[in-house]
């Protein structure tokens with residue numbers, strides 16, 4: 408924010424700044440070369456899941472040497488994590504904003520839904536990174552190697568050999584959390600064998616010269632935008648009347664350039680809030696590509712290797728939400744690595760529920776009907792039930808409420824397709840023609 412803008416007549420003094428600023432990594436945590444040849448745990452990728460797992464391990468008593476390897480050279484403010492506050496996590500106290508009311512809009516209706524006890528919360532990446540790196544630095548047995556590409560790993564006697572661009576280290580256990588960055592070939596393969604809907608988005612973190620946002624509610628999906636290229640919506644997380652994250656989201660396999668996303672955001676800010684480019688300053692931006700899929704991810708490719716985070720299938724297939732799932736699996740994985748769980752050595756795959764698969768199939772096959780379906784869902788399902796469903800905590804009654812609210816005939820075809828595919832998946836390969 409320029410000084411002129413910050414002190415301008417219309418902008419309140421107390422704008423919560425700090426977004427867009429990279430985090431200073433504690434010196435004591437970072438190493439230039441590995442400090443030992445053998446680690447108890449080597450974690451490839453020190454992003455959301457790698458860092459969350461590392462803290463879980465330490466808090467649960469890991470005292471042996473742990474090495475985190477990441478190719479990044481800095482911790483920029485590269486994303487905003489939002490989810491419903493349905494259970495305690497190590498990070499929810501960092502939330503910059505929380506809303507007990509959320510809105511879904513279509514061209515013809517606006518649906519508001521509220522749940523006082525389970526607000527929708529939003530965390531800035533730089534707050535998360537600053538906090539978790541600070542916590543890790545309190546422990547003498549963890550080290551972070553940055554700017555280093557992990558290349559691969561292989562099994563050796565009593566452990567794994569791990570190769571990075573410059574080094575070779577050994578680990579008794581290896582955790583791969585390098586994020587899901589599928590190649591086109593892998594995507595084609597996923598699309599052939601499972602349902603997938605690409606979620607592509609760009610968000611701008613803006614501060615405006617006059618109050619325009621309703622800070623007491625967030626907009627989860629505003630479908631009242633041009634839908635000709637594919638299913639698209641606006642997502643608005645207001646932190647105050649003059650500050651918000653505004654995202655342009657596609658749930659469609661369309662090639663949208665960064666410039667096109669930005670042009671659409673510009674026109675969204677103009678049409679929805681009457682903002683011209685001179686009326687706001689961009690504090691930061693973020694972008695993402697999240698494949699929403701019911702593809703079955705192998706979380707244990709080898710007995711001593713665990714894949715976690717998006718690489719381990721942590722993303723909720725029908726929504727793209729991942730953060731809460733990562734937090735849940737961090738504790739489970741930490742317990743297993745520390746030998747406090749019976750799962751040790753078992754090969755795991757992540758599966759998703761039938762309802763999730765049907766919903767995803769429906770999104771893939773009938774995107775034009777999605778705005779009406781979402782609006783109906785938020786209008787007819789009691790907020791607490793819907794929040795539980797969206798946060799993976801729904802019980803049978805919540806599922807029944809959801810099914811009753813949805814147009815059943817529309818979903819019948821998708822349900823049949825999913826059922827057929829499940830049956831086909833169960834037929835052993837050697838019995839298929």
Ligand SMILES: Cc1cc2nc3c(=O)[nH]c(=O)nc-3n(C[C@H](O)[C@H](O)[C@H](O)COP(=O)(O)OP(=O)(O)OC[C@H]3O[C@@H](n4cnc5c(N)ncnc54)[C@H](O)[C@@H]3O)c2cc1C
Nearest residue numbers: 452454455456478488489557585586695716717728729730
């Ligand atoms: C912009 C954005 C916004 C999101 N918002 C939400 C949200 O609101 N709610 C939600 O639930 N989910 C959200 N997600 C989805 C998900 O929560 C995040 O993607 C989350 O960061 C995934 O964690 P991860 O550990 O799998 O991957 P990452 O956090 O991306 O971490 C992967 C790490 O691996 C490193 N790496 C990659 N390759 C190598 C290599 N060869 N060697 C060494 N290191 C490597 C990367 O540098 C990175 O640090 C969002 C995703 C994005 C991209």
